[in-house]
Amino acid sequence: MNSEANKQLPLAQATSLELLDFFVGISEKYNFKYVLGKETAMGLQMHKGFMPWAASISIILLYDQLVEFINVCEHELKGTPYYLITHHNTEQFDDYFIRLAKRSRVKLGVGREKDEKYYDYYVDIIPGFYAGNTRNECRKIRRVYKKYEKILNSHLLSPGSLKTGRRIIRKLISAYYHKKKRPDDYERVLSTLQKHDKPTKYIFIPSNSKDEGSIIQTRQITERKLYEFEGNQYYSFFDIEEYLIKLYGRKYKVKYYEQPINRAILEGPEILRRVQLIQLDMLIELDKICRKHGIKYVLGAGTLLGAVRHKGFIPWDDDIDVFMLYDHYKKFISVAEKKLDRSKYFIKTQETDKDCNLTFLQIKRNNTKYLREGREHLSTHPGVYIDIFPIFNAPASRLLHFFQDRTCKFFKTMTWAHLGAESERNIIKRQCYRLLAKTSNKTAFRCFMRFANKVKKPSSELTCFYIMKNFKENPGNHRSTYDNIIEIEFEGHRFYATEYWDSYLKYTYSKDYMSYPAMADRIPKHMPAIVDVADLFPNITFDE
Numbered sequence: 001m002n003s004e005a006n007k008q009l010p011l012a013q014a015t016s017l018e019l020l021d022f023f024v025g026i027s028e029k030y031n032f033k034y035v036l037g038k039e040t041a042m043g044l045q046m047h048k049g050f051m052p053w054a055a056s057i058s059i060i061l062l063y064d065q066l067v068e069f070i071n072v073c074e075h076e077l078k079g080t081p082y083y084l085i086t087h088h089n090t091e092q093f094d095d096y097f098i099r100l101a102k103r104s105r106v107k108l109g110v111g112r113e114k115d116e117k118y119y120d121y122y123v124d125i126i127p128g129f130y131a132g133n134t135r136n137e138c139r140k141i142r143r144v145y146k147k148y149e150k151i152l153n154s155h156l157l158s159p160g161s162l163k164t165g166r167r168i169i170r171k172l173i174s175a176y177y178h179k180k181k182r183p184d185d186y187e188r189v190l191s192t193l194q195k196h197d198k199p200t201k202y203i204f205i206p207s208n209s210k211d212e213g214s215i216i217q218t219r220q221i222t223e224r225k226l227y228e229f230e231g232n233q234y235y236s237f238f239d240i241e242e243y244l245i246k247l248y249g250r251k252y253k254v255k256y257y258e259q260p261i262n263r264a265i266l267e268g269p270e271i272l273r274r275v276q277l278i279q280l281d282m283l284i285e286l287d288k289i290c291r292k293h294g295i296k297y298v299l300g301a302g303t304l305l306g307a308v309r310h311k312g313f314i315p316w317d318d319d320i321d322v323f324m325l326y327d328h329y330k331k332f333i334s335v336a337e338k339k340l341d342r343s344k345y346f347i348k349t350q351e352t353d354k355d356c357n358l359t360f361l362q363i364k365r366n367n368t369k370y371l372r373e374g375r376e377h378l379s380t381h382p383g384v385y386i387d388i389f390p391i392f393n394a395p396a397s398r399l400l401h402f403f404q405d406r407t408c409k410f411f412k413t414m415t416w417a418h419l420g421a422e423s424e425r426n427i428i429k430r431q432c433y434r435l436l437a438k439t440s441n442k443t444a445f446r447c448f449m450r451f452a453n454k455v456k457k458p459s460s461e462l463t464c465f466y467i468m469k470n471f472k473e474n475p476g477n478h479r480s481t482y483d484n485i486i487e488i489e490f491e492g493h494r495f496y497a498t499e500y501w502d503s504y505l506k507y508t509y510s511k512d513y514m515s516y517p518a519m520a521d522r523i524p525k526h527m528p529a530i531v532d533v534a535d536l537f538p539n540i541t542f543d544e
Contacts, residue, residue, distance in 0.1 A: 012055035012268030118315030130196035131204035154178035158510035264527030354379035373529035393455035394463035414444035
Protein backbone atom coordinates (compact mmCIF):
# COMPACT_ATOMS: atom_id res chain seq x y z
CA MET A 1 0.00 0.00 0.00
CA ASN A 2 1.23 3.45 -0.93
CA SER A 3 0.87 5.18 2.44
CA GLU A 4 2.18 8.49 1.11
CA ALA A 5 -0.53 8.56 -1.53
CA ASN A 6 -3.14 7.72 1.08
CA LYS A 7 -2.12 10.67 3.25
CA GLN A 8 -2.85 13.09 0.40
CA LEU A 9 -6.33 11.69 -0.27
CA PRO A 10 -9.58 12.64 1.47
CA LEU A 11 -10.37 10.22 4.30
CA ALA A 12 -13.01 8.17 2.46
CA GLN A 13 -10.79 7.70 -0.59
CA ALA A 14 -7.81 6.74 1.57
CA THR A 15 -9.87 4.21 3.54
CA SER A 16 -11.32 2.74 0.32
CA LEU A 17 -7.77 2.25 -0.92
CA GLU A 18 -6.89 0.57 2.37
CA LEU A 19 -9.84 -1.82 1.94
CA LEU A 20 -8.84 -2.50 -1.66
CA ASP A 21 -5.34 -3.45 -0.58
CA PHE A 22 -6.75 -5.79 2.06
CA PHE A 23 -9.01 -7.39 -0.55
CA VAL A 24 -6.11 -7.77 -3.00
CA GLY A 25 -4.07 -9.50 -0.29
CA ILE A 26 -6.81 -12.13 0.16
CA SER A 27 -7.23 -12.45 -3.61
CA GLU A 28 -3.54 -13.16 -4.12
CA LYS A 29 -3.55 -15.68 -1.30
CA TYR A 30 -6.48 -17.66 -2.76
CA ASN A 31 -5.87 -16.87 -6.46
CA PHE A 32 -9.09 -14.90 -6.99
CA LYS A 33 -9.21 -13.01 -10.30
CA TYR A 34 -10.69 -9.58 -9.78
CA VAL A 35 -10.96 -6.43 -11.90
CA LEU A 36 -11.69 -2.84 -10.94
CA GLY A 37 -14.95 -1.70 -12.56
CA LYS A 38 -17.53 1.05 -12.98
CA GLU A 39 -16.44 4.51 -11.73
CA THR A 40 -13.16 3.06 -10.44
CA ALA A 41 -12.24 1.83 -13.92
CA MET A 42 -13.19 5.26 -15.25
CA GLY A 43 -10.89 6.96 -12.75
CA LEU A 44 -8.14 4.49 -13.55
CA GLN A 45 -8.47 5.29 -17.25
CA MET A 46 -8.79 9.08 -16.94
CA HIS A 47 -6.75 9.96 -13.82
CA LYS A 48 -4.77 6.88 -12.81
CA GLY A 49 -6.72 7.27 -9.58
CA PHE A 50 -10.10 8.26 -8.19
CA MET A 51 -12.52 10.37 -10.19
CA PRO A 52 -12.60 13.76 -8.37
CA TRP A 53 -16.18 13.14 -7.16
CA ALA A 54 -15.86 9.44 -6.22
CA ALA A 55 -14.71 7.88 -2.97
CA SER A 56 -15.74 4.25 -3.05
CA ILE A 57 -14.22 1.49 -5.16
CA SER A 58 -16.02 -1.09 -7.29
CA ILE A 59 -14.46 -4.53 -7.61
CA ILE A 60 -15.80 -7.24 -9.92
CA LEU A 61 -15.30 -10.90 -9.06
CA LEU A 62 -16.69 -13.99 -10.78
CA TYR A 63 -19.65 -15.25 -8.73
CA ASP A 64 -18.17 -18.64 -7.79
CA GLN A 65 -15.07 -16.87 -6.49
CA LEU A 66 -17.24 -14.33 -4.67
CA VAL A 67 -18.95 -17.17 -2.80
CA GLU A 68 -15.53 -18.59 -1.91
CA PHE A 69 -14.36 -15.10 -0.84
CA ILE A 70 -17.30 -14.83 1.57
CA ASN A 71 -16.42 -18.25 3.01
CA VAL A 72 -12.73 -17.52 3.58
CA CYS A 73 -13.60 -14.19 5.19
CA GLU A 74 -15.03 -16.09 8.16
CA HIS A 75 -11.47 -16.53 9.40
CA GLU A 76 -9.55 -13.96 7.32
CA LEU A 77 -11.48 -11.07 8.92
CA LYS A 78 -11.03 -12.24 12.50
CA GLY A 79 -8.92 -9.81 14.49
CA THR A 80 -9.22 -7.10 11.80
CA PRO A 81 -11.28 -3.89 11.75
CA TYR A 82 -13.05 -5.17 8.62
CA TYR A 83 -16.34 -7.01 8.10
CA LEU A 84 -18.78 -7.95 5.33
CA ILE A 85 -22.15 -6.39 4.53
CA THR A 86 -24.40 -8.81 2.64
CA HIS A 87 -28.04 -9.52 1.88
CA HIS A 88 -28.00 -12.13 4.64
CA ASN A 89 -26.69 -10.01 7.52
CA THR A 90 -28.13 -6.57 6.73
CA GLU A 91 -31.74 -5.42 6.82
CA GLN A 92 -33.19 -4.28 3.47
CA PHE A 93 -29.92 -4.92 1.61
CA ASP A 94 -31.60 -6.72 -1.28
CA ASP A 95 -28.83 -6.72 -3.82
CA TYR A 96 -26.34 -9.20 -5.23
CA PHE A 97 -23.14 -7.31 -4.53
CA ILE A 98 -21.50 -7.32 -1.10
CA ARG A 99 -19.44 -4.76 0.75
CA LEU A 100 -16.11 -5.11 2.48
CA ALA A 101 -16.44 -2.51 5.21
CA LYS A 102 -14.44 -0.87 7.96
CA ARG A 103 -16.00 0.53 11.12
CA SER A 104 -15.90 4.28 11.56
CA ARG A 105 -15.96 6.01 14.94
CA VAL A 106 -19.70 6.69 14.73
CA LYS A 107 -21.70 5.18 17.60
CA LEU A 108 -25.47 5.55 17.64
CA GLY A 109 -26.41 3.99 20.94
CA VAL A 110 -28.44 1.00 22.09
CA GLY A 111 -31.05 -0.22 19.64
CA ARG A 112 -29.60 1.60 16.63
CA GLU A 113 -26.65 -0.66 15.89
CA LYS A 114 -28.08 -1.72 12.50
CA ASP A 115 -27.91 1.89 11.28
CA GLU A 116 -24.20 2.19 12.12
CA LYS A 117 -23.31 0.29 8.93
CA TYR A 118 -24.37 3.32 6.91
CA TYR A 119 -21.70 5.38 8.65
CA ASP A 120 -18.90 2.94 7.83
CA TYR A 121 -16.37 2.92 5.01
CA TYR A 122 -16.70 0.30 2.30
CA VAL A 123 -15.81 -1.00 -1.15
CA ASP A 124 -18.36 -2.78 -3.35
CA ILE A 125 -17.59 -6.29 -4.56
CA ILE A 126 -19.85 -7.05 -7.53
CA PRO A 127 -20.45 -10.56 -8.89
CA GLY A 128 -20.03 -11.51 -12.52
CA PHE A 129 -22.38 -14.39 -13.40
CA TYR A 130 -21.65 -16.85 -16.19
CA ALA A 131 -24.33 -15.97 -18.72
CA GLY A 132 -23.97 -18.26 -21.74
CA ASN A 133 -22.07 -18.52 -25.00
CA THR A 134 -24.33 -16.27 -27.08
CA ARG A 135 -25.46 -12.71 -26.54
CA ASN A 136 -29.08 -13.84 -26.76
CA GLU A 137 -28.57 -16.09 -23.72
CA CYS A 138 -27.07 -13.12 -21.88
CA ARG A 139 -29.92 -10.85 -22.82
CA LYS A 140 -32.47 -13.31 -21.44
CA ILE A 141 -30.68 -13.31 -18.08
CA ARG A 142 -30.37 -9.53 -18.22
CA ARG A 143 -34.11 -9.14 -18.86
CA VAL A 144 -34.92 -11.22 -15.79
CA TYR A 145 -32.58 -9.13 -13.66
CA LYS A 146 -33.86 -5.80 -15.01
CA LYS A 147 -37.43 -6.85 -14.20
CA TYR A 148 -36.33 -7.74 -10.67
CA GLU A 149 -34.52 -4.42 -10.38
CA LYS A 150 -37.70 -2.57 -11.34
CA ILE A 151 -39.65 -4.55 -8.75
CA LEU A 152 -37.01 -3.99 -6.08
CA ASN A 153 -36.87 -0.23 -6.67
CA SER A 154 -40.63 0.21 -7.09
CA HIS A 155 -42.82 2.26 -4.77
CA LEU A 156 -46.44 2.39 -3.77
CA LEU A 157 -48.34 5.40 -5.02
CA SER A 158 -48.75 7.84 -2.16
CA PRO A 159 -52.05 9.78 -1.96
CA GLY A 160 -52.07 12.80 -4.21
CA SER A 161 -48.81 11.90 -5.96
CA LEU A 162 -50.45 11.87 -9.41
CA LYS A 163 -51.94 15.32 -8.86
CA THR A 164 -48.56 17.05 -8.88
CA GLY A 165 -48.20 16.45 -12.61
CA ARG A 166 -44.58 15.34 -12.19
CA ARG A 167 -43.28 12.04 -13.59
CA ILE A 168 -46.77 10.54 -13.75
CA ILE A 169 -45.84 7.76 -16.18
CA ARG A 170 -42.80 6.80 -14.09
CA LYS A 171 -44.92 6.70 -10.92
CA LEU A 172 -47.57 4.50 -12.55
CA ILE A 173 -44.94 2.08 -13.87
CA SER A 174 -43.36 1.91 -10.41
CA ALA A 175 -46.74 1.17 -8.80
CA TYR A 176 -47.36 -1.55 -11.41
CA TYR A 177 -44.11 -3.32 -10.54
CA HIS A 178 -44.71 -2.89 -6.82
CA LYS A 179 -47.80 -5.08 -7.12
CA LYS A 180 -45.57 -7.86 -8.44
CA LYS A 181 -43.37 -7.99 -5.33
CA ARG A 182 -43.01 -11.41 -3.69
CA PRO A 183 -41.09 -12.44 -0.57
CA ASP A 184 -38.91 -14.82 -2.58
CA ASP A 185 -37.96 -12.40 -5.39
CA TYR A 186 -34.30 -12.36 -4.39
CA GLU A 187 -33.92 -16.13 -4.36
CA ARG A 188 -35.87 -16.61 -7.62
CA VAL A 189 -33.68 -14.15 -9.53
CA LEU A 190 -30.50 -15.55 -7.97
CA SER A 191 -31.42 -19.00 -9.29
CA THR A 192 -31.73 -17.48 -12.78
CA LEU A 193 -28.39 -15.71 -12.47
CA GLN A 194 -26.81 -19.03 -11.40
CA LYS A 195 -28.18 -20.88 -14.45
CA HIS A 196 -24.68 -21.54 -15.79
CA ASP A 197 -22.41 -23.11 -13.18
CA LYS A 198 -19.44 -23.51 -15.52
CA PRO A 199 -17.40 -20.89 -17.41
CA THR A 200 -19.09 -19.48 -20.51
CA LYS A 201 -18.05 -17.02 -23.20
CA TYR A 202 -20.01 -14.16 -21.62
CA ILE A 203 -20.66 -12.95 -18.11
CA PHE A 204 -23.42 -10.70 -16.79
CA ILE A 205 -22.60 -8.05 -14.19
CA PRO A 206 -25.72 -6.79 -12.35
CA SER A 207 -25.85 -3.08 -13.05
CA ASN A 208 -28.30 -0.22 -13.39
CA SER A 209 -26.85 0.48 -16.83
CA LYS A 210 -29.51 0.88 -19.53
CA ASP A 211 -27.29 -0.41 -22.33
CA GLU A 212 -25.30 -3.56 -23.04
CA GLY A 213 -22.47 -2.55 -20.71
CA SER A 214 -23.44 -5.18 -18.14
CA ILE A 215 -22.64 -7.98 -20.63
CA ILE A 216 -18.94 -8.60 -21.28
CA GLN A 217 -16.77 -11.42 -22.51
CA THR A 218 -15.28 -13.58 -19.76
CA ARG A 219 -11.82 -13.07 -21.23
CA GLN A 220 -12.03 -9.41 -20.15
CA ILE A 221 -11.49 -10.77 -16.65
CA THR A 222 -9.45 -13.93 -17.27
CA GLU A 223 -7.01 -11.98 -19.50
CA ARG A 224 -7.03 -8.92 -17.25
CA LYS A 225 -4.24 -6.33 -17.24
CA LEU A 226 -2.40 -4.35 -14.60
CA TYR A 227 -2.98 -0.59 -14.46
CA GLU A 228 -1.77 2.20 -12.19
CA PHE A 229 -4.26 3.47 -9.61
CA GLU A 230 -3.20 5.99 -6.94
CA GLY A 231 0.44 4.97 -7.25
CA ASN A 232 -0.10 1.20 -7.05
CA GLN A 233 -0.77 -1.53 -9.62
CA TYR A 234 -4.20 -3.16 -9.77
CA TYR A 235 -6.04 -5.33 -12.27
CA SER A 236 -8.79 -4.14 -14.54
CA PHE A 237 -10.35 -5.21 -17.83
CA PHE A 238 -8.32 -6.48 -20.76
CA ASP A 239 -9.87 -3.73 -22.93
CA ILE A 240 -10.90 -1.09 -20.42
CA GLU A 241 -11.92 1.45 -23.08
CA GLU A 242 -14.39 -0.98 -24.65
CA TYR A 243 -15.88 -1.74 -21.22
CA LEU A 244 -16.35 1.92 -20.34
CA ILE A 245 -17.89 2.83 -23.69
CA LYS A 246 -20.41 -0.01 -23.42
CA LEU A 247 -21.28 0.90 -19.84
CA TYR A 248 -21.36 4.72 -20.02
CA GLY A 249 -21.43 5.62 -23.72
CA ARG A 250 -18.80 7.08 -26.04
CA LYS A 251 -18.95 10.52 -24.45
CA TYR A 252 -18.29 9.29 -20.91
CA LYS A 253 -15.10 11.39 -20.57
CA VAL A 254 -17.08 14.59 -21.14
CA LYS A 255 -20.25 13.51 -19.33
CA TYR A 256 -18.66 12.30 -16.09
CA TYR A 257 -15.55 14.43 -15.76
CA GLU A 258 -17.20 17.43 -14.10
CA GLN A 259 -19.71 15.78 -11.79
CA PRO A 260 -20.59 17.90 -8.70
CA ILE A 261 -18.40 17.15 -5.71
CA ASN A 262 -20.11 16.07 -2.50
CA ARG A 263 -17.84 16.53 0.53
CA ALA A 264 -19.81 14.01 2.57
CA ILE A 265 -18.78 11.37 0.05
CA LEU A 266 -15.13 12.41 -0.19
CA GLU A 267 -14.59 12.98 3.52
CA GLY A 268 -16.64 9.96 4.46
CA PRO A 269 -19.48 9.23 6.86
CA GLU A 270 -17.86 10.79 9.93
CA ILE A 271 -18.24 14.31 8.54
CA LEU A 272 -21.90 13.60 7.83
CA ARG A 273 -22.42 12.46 11.40
CA ARG A 274 -20.71 15.56 12.78
CA VAL A 275 -23.02 17.76 10.69
CA GLN A 276 -26.00 15.79 12.04
CA LEU A 277 -24.86 16.33 15.63
CA ILE A 278 -24.47 20.07 15.05
CA GLN A 279 -28.01 20.13 13.67
CA LEU A 280 -29.24 18.10 16.65
CA ASP A 281 -27.60 20.63 19.00
CA MET A 282 -29.55 23.44 17.30
CA LEU A 283 -32.79 21.45 17.48
CA ILE A 284 -32.28 20.94 21.22
CA GLU A 285 -31.84 24.70 21.63
CA LEU A 286 -34.97 25.38 19.57
CA ASP A 287 -36.94 22.92 21.68
CA LYS A 288 -35.84 24.61 24.92
CA ILE A 289 -37.00 28.01 23.72
CA CYS A 290 -40.32 26.67 22.42
CA ARG A 291 -41.14 24.78 25.61
CA LYS A 292 -40.31 27.74 27.83
CA HIS A 293 -42.38 30.23 25.81
CA GLY A 294 -45.34 28.08 24.77
CA ILE A 295 -44.44 27.88 21.09
CA LYS A 296 -45.74 24.86 19.21
CA TYR A 297 -43.71 23.09 16.55
CA VAL A 298 -43.58 19.64 14.97
CA LEU A 299 -40.87 17.61 13.30
CA GLY A 300 -41.84 16.94 9.70
CA ALA A 301 -40.82 15.40 6.37
CA GLY A 302 -37.66 13.25 6.53
CA THR A 303 -36.94 14.24 10.14
CA LEU A 304 -40.25 12.76 11.29
CA LEU A 305 -39.69 9.69 9.12
CA GLY A 306 -36.26 9.27 10.73
CA ALA A 307 -37.77 9.55 14.22
CA VAL A 308 -40.35 6.86 13.48
CA ARG A 309 -38.23 4.48 11.40
CA HIS A 310 -34.76 4.99 12.92
CA LYS A 311 -35.36 6.81 16.23
CA GLY A 312 -33.02 9.47 14.89
CA PHE A 313 -31.62 10.73 11.64
CA ILE A 314 -32.17 8.64 8.56
CA PRO A 315 -28.53 7.52 8.25
CA TRP A 316 -28.11 9.19 4.85
CA ASP A 317 -30.10 12.34 5.73
CA ASP A 318 -28.34 15.65 6.19
CA ASP A 319 -30.94 18.18 7.31
CA ILE A 320 -33.65 18.81 9.92
CA ASP A 321 -37.16 20.03 9.05
CA VAL A 322 -39.32 21.82 11.63
CA PHE A 323 -42.83 23.18 10.95
CA MET A 324 -44.75 25.88 12.85
CA LEU A 325 -48.09 27.61 12.44
CA TYR A 326 -47.40 31.14 11.23
CA ASP A 327 -48.44 32.81 14.51
CA HIS A 328 -46.06 30.57 16.45
CA TYR A 329 -43.40 31.07 13.77
CA LYS A 330 -43.54 34.87 14.26
CA LYS A 331 -43.42 34.46 18.02
CA PHE A 332 -40.41 32.15 17.75
CA ILE A 333 -38.48 34.70 15.69
CA SER A 334 -39.26 37.43 18.22
CA VAL A 335 -38.23 35.29 21.21
CA ALA A 336 -35.20 33.67 19.56
CA GLU A 337 -33.71 37.05 18.65
CA LYS A 338 -33.49 37.74 22.39
CA LYS A 339 -32.97 34.30 23.93
CA LEU A 340 -30.83 32.42 21.41
CA ASP A 341 -27.13 32.31 22.27
CA ARG A 342 -25.85 34.62 19.53
CA SER A 343 -22.25 33.58 20.09
CA LYS A 344 -23.18 30.10 18.87
CA TYR A 345 -26.23 30.56 16.66
CA PHE A 346 -27.46 32.89 13.94
CA ILE A 347 -31.03 33.43 12.74
CA LYS A 348 -31.10 33.70 8.95
CA THR A 349 -34.01 35.63 7.44
CA GLN A 350 -34.51 38.00 4.54
CA GLU A 351 -33.82 40.83 6.98
CA THR A 352 -30.43 39.50 8.11
CA ASP A 353 -28.85 38.42 4.80
CA LYS A 354 -28.55 40.55 1.67
CA ASP A 355 -28.43 37.51 -0.62
CA CYS A 356 -30.92 35.36 1.26
CA ASN A 357 -32.70 33.08 -1.20
CA LEU A 358 -35.23 31.63 1.24
CA THR A 359 -38.85 32.34 2.15
CA PHE A 360 -38.47 30.58 5.51
CA LEU A 361 -36.22 30.71 8.56
CA GLN A 362 -32.94 28.95 9.24
CA ILE A 363 -30.95 28.66 12.45
CA LYS A 364 -27.25 28.51 11.60
CA ARG A 365 -24.20 27.50 13.59
CA ASN A 366 -21.51 30.12 13.83
CA ASN A 367 -17.91 29.24 12.97
CA THR A 368 -18.94 26.53 10.50
CA LYS A 369 -19.14 26.45 6.70
CA TYR A 370 -21.73 24.61 4.68
CA LEU A 371 -21.73 26.08 1.17
CA ARG A 372 -22.29 24.94 -2.37
CA GLU A 373 -19.40 25.61 -4.72
CA GLY A 374 -19.47 29.07 -6.29
CA ARG A 375 -21.48 30.69 -3.48
CA GLU A 376 -18.58 31.89 -1.36
CA HIS A 377 -19.02 35.44 -2.67
CA LEU A 378 -22.64 35.76 -1.53
CA SER A 379 -23.54 38.00 1.39
CA THR A 380 -25.16 35.29 3.51
CA HIS A 381 -24.29 33.31 6.62
CA PRO A 382 -22.35 30.20 5.50
CA GLY A 383 -22.98 27.89 8.47
CA VAL A 384 -24.58 24.49 9.07
CA TYR A 385 -28.34 24.96 9.46
CA ILE A 386 -31.76 23.60 10.33
CA ASP A 387 -34.90 24.65 8.43
CA ILE A 388 -38.02 26.09 10.10
CA PHE A 389 -41.06 26.34 7.83
CA PRO A 390 -44.15 28.48 8.49
CA ILE A 391 -47.62 27.04 7.87
CA PHE A 392 -50.11 29.71 6.72
CA ASN A 393 -53.88 30.00 6.88
CA ALA A 394 -55.56 29.03 3.62
CA PRO A 395 -58.87 29.94 1.98
CA ALA A 396 -61.70 27.44 2.32
CA SER A 397 -62.27 27.36 -1.44
CA ARG A 398 -60.33 24.63 -3.22
CA LEU A 399 -59.86 26.91 -6.24
CA LEU A 400 -58.51 29.79 -4.14
CA HIS A 401 -56.28 27.36 -2.24
CA PHE A 402 -54.81 26.22 -5.58
CA PHE A 403 -54.36 29.82 -6.77
CA GLN A 404 -52.62 30.83 -3.52
CA ASP A 405 -50.30 27.81 -3.71
CA ARG A 406 -49.23 28.40 -7.32
CA THR A 407 -48.80 32.14 -6.84
CA CYS A 408 -46.65 31.73 -3.73
CA LYS A 409 -44.54 29.01 -5.30
CA PHE A 410 -43.88 31.31 -8.25
CA PHE A 411 -42.64 34.07 -5.95
CA LYS A 412 -40.69 31.52 -3.91
CA THR A 413 -38.89 30.53 -7.11
CA MET A 414 -38.33 34.18 -7.95
CA THR A 415 -36.79 34.73 -4.50
CA TRP A 416 -34.29 31.96 -5.25
CA ALA A 417 -33.74 32.93 -8.91
CA HIS A 418 -30.56 34.98 -8.38
CA LEU A 419 -28.82 31.76 -7.32
CA GLY A 420 -30.32 29.68 -10.11
CA ALA A 421 -29.12 32.27 -12.60
CA GLU A 422 -25.55 31.37 -11.59
CA SER A 423 -25.68 27.70 -10.64
CA GLU A 424 -28.33 26.01 -12.83
CA ARG A 425 -26.69 23.60 -15.29
CA ASN A 426 -29.63 23.41 -17.69
CA ILE A 427 -29.24 26.28 -20.18
CA ILE A 428 -32.97 26.88 -20.67
CA LYS A 429 -33.70 26.90 -16.94
CA ARG A 430 -30.73 29.17 -16.33
CA GLN A 431 -32.08 31.70 -18.80
CA CYS A 432 -35.50 31.58 -17.09
CA TYR A 433 -33.86 32.20 -13.72
CA ARG A 434 -31.97 35.13 -15.16
CA LEU A 435 -35.23 36.70 -16.30
CA LEU A 436 -36.82 36.15 -12.88
CA ALA A 437 -33.72 37.48 -11.13
CA LYS A 438 -34.32 40.91 -12.66
CA THR A 439 -36.75 41.32 -9.77
CA SER A 440 -34.75 41.49 -6.54
CA ASN A 441 -35.02 38.70 -3.99
CA LYS A 442 -36.35 41.21 -1.44
CA THR A 443 -39.17 42.35 -3.72
CA ALA A 444 -40.02 38.76 -4.63
CA PHE A 445 -40.14 37.83 -0.94
CA ARG A 446 -42.51 40.68 -0.15
CA CYS A 447 -44.81 39.46 -2.94
CA PHE A 448 -44.61 35.93 -1.54
CA MET A 449 -45.61 37.10 1.94
CA ARG A 450 -48.45 39.24 0.59
CA PHE A 451 -50.19 36.18 -0.87
CA ALA A 452 -49.02 33.65 1.75
CA ASN A 453 -50.49 35.69 4.60
CA LYS A 454 -53.63 36.75 2.73
CA VAL A 455 -55.99 34.86 5.07
CA LYS A 456 -55.63 36.58 8.45
CA LYS A 457 -58.35 34.80 10.40
CA PRO A 458 -57.31 31.41 11.88
CA SER A 459 -58.98 28.57 10.02
CA SER A 460 -58.94 24.80 9.91
CA GLU A 461 -57.62 25.06 6.34
CA LEU A 462 -53.85 25.51 6.18
CA THR A 463 -51.22 25.54 3.48
CA CYS A 464 -47.52 24.71 3.29
CA PHE A 465 -45.70 26.09 0.25
CA TYR A 466 -42.63 23.90 0.80
CA ILE A 467 -44.11 20.56 -0.25
CA MET A 468 -45.10 19.28 -3.69
CA LYS A 469 -48.39 17.72 -2.58
CA ASN A 470 -49.84 20.90 -1.12
CA PHE A 471 -53.49 19.87 -1.43
CA LYS A 472 -56.35 20.44 0.98
CA GLU A 473 -56.58 16.73 1.87
CA ASN A 474 -52.91 16.55 2.89
CA PRO A 475 -52.75 15.99 6.69
CA GLY A 476 -50.00 18.61 6.71
CA ASN A 477 -52.68 21.17 5.81
CA HIS A 478 -54.97 20.37 8.74
CA ARG A 479 -54.80 22.50 11.88
CA SER A 480 -55.33 19.44 14.07
CA THR A 481 -51.94 18.17 12.87
CA TYR A 482 -50.26 21.05 14.71
CA ASP A 483 -52.68 21.40 17.62
CA ASN A 484 -52.55 17.74 18.69
CA ILE A 485 -48.92 17.01 19.41
CA ILE A 486 -47.01 14.32 21.26
CA GLU A 487 -43.40 13.71 22.19
CA ILE A 488 -41.32 11.42 20.01
CA GLU A 489 -37.79 10.06 20.42
CA PHE A 490 -35.11 11.44 18.13
CA GLU A 491 -31.42 10.76 18.76
CA GLY A 492 -32.03 9.99 22.42
CA HIS A 493 -34.02 13.18 23.05
CA ARG A 494 -37.74 13.96 23.11
CA PHE A 495 -39.17 16.40 20.59
CA TYR A 496 -42.66 17.33 19.42
CA ALA A 497 -44.44 15.63 16.55
CA THR A 498 -48.02 15.41 15.41
CA GLU A 499 -50.21 12.85 17.11
CA TYR A 500 -51.26 11.80 13.61
CA TRP A 501 -47.74 10.94 12.48
CA ASP A 502 -48.87 7.69 10.86
CA SER A 503 -51.42 9.31 8.53
CA TYR A 504 -48.95 12.15 7.84
CA LEU A 505 -46.21 9.71 6.78
CA LYS A 506 -48.59 7.55 4.77
CA TYR A 507 -49.74 10.58 2.80
CA THR A 508 -46.21 11.87 2.32
CA TYR A 509 -44.34 8.62 1.60
CA SER A 510 -47.14 6.01 1.10
CA LYS A 511 -48.16 3.31 3.57
CA ASP A 512 -44.86 1.59 2.74
CA TYR A 513 -42.87 4.34 4.50
CA MET A 514 -40.94 1.85 6.66
CA SER A 515 -39.21 0.49 3.55
CA TYR A 516 -35.81 1.93 2.62
CA PRO A 517 -35.17 3.51 -0.80
CA ALA A 518 -32.98 1.84 -3.43
CA MET A 519 -29.32 1.41 -2.49
CA ALA A 520 -28.29 4.10 -5.00
CA ASP A 521 -30.48 6.62 -3.16
CA ARG A 522 -29.03 5.95 0.29
CA ILE A 523 -26.61 8.86 0.11
CA PRO A 524 -26.71 12.40 1.53
CA LYS A 525 -28.26 14.71 -1.06
CA HIS A 526 -27.71 18.18 0.43
CA MET A 527 -24.09 18.01 1.58
CA PRO A 528 -22.29 20.76 -0.38
CA ALA A 529 -18.80 21.17 -1.81
CA ILE A 530 -17.52 23.24 1.14
CA VAL A 531 -17.97 21.75 4.61
CA ASP A 532 -16.05 22.94 7.66
CA VAL A 533 -17.32 21.95 11.11
CA ALA A 534 -14.27 23.29 12.96
CA ASP A 535 -13.64 21.36 16.19
CA LEU A 536 -17.30 20.55 16.90
CA PHE A 537 -18.13 16.98 17.95
CA PRO A 538 -14.67 15.55 17.14
CA ASN A 539 -15.42 12.19 18.81
CA ILE A 540 -18.67 11.67 16.86
CA THR A 541 -20.21 9.64 19.65
CA PHE A 542 -23.80 9.38 20.80
CA ASP A 543 -24.80 9.37 24.45
CA GLU A 544 -28.15 8.04 25.64
